Amino acid sequence: MSELDHLLAAxxxxxxxxxxxRDPHAAPALALQLAQLPELESASDETALxxxxALAVHGPPQTLP
Known part of the structure; x- marks a missing residue:
């Protein structure tokens, strides 16, 4: 299991x-790790989706210009 798959399962x-x-801070922390993972750029279609x-739901809010 790759690190990307491990983070998605977590x-x-x-x-x-x-x-x-259930820790309310666990999912946002894992999403931050996921966003910084270099393996994410070369993920297969299903894994990228x-x-x-996961990033849309649990990731940090985006700052709009």
Whole structure:
């Protein structure tokens, strides 16, 4: 399992409403790690789509010009 797949799985788990160890700061922190991952640029279509969705939901807000 690649680091990208590992981060996506961890994000899925952190965002689960039924997670017993749910930390509200875990998903945003994982999304930040995901955004900085060099492997993201060469991800397959399916993985890139999963990453884009995760970043849209859990990533930091974008600053508009």
């Amino acid at each position: 994000l899925d788990e952190a965002a689960e409403p039924e997670s017993r160890q 999963r990453a884009a969705r």
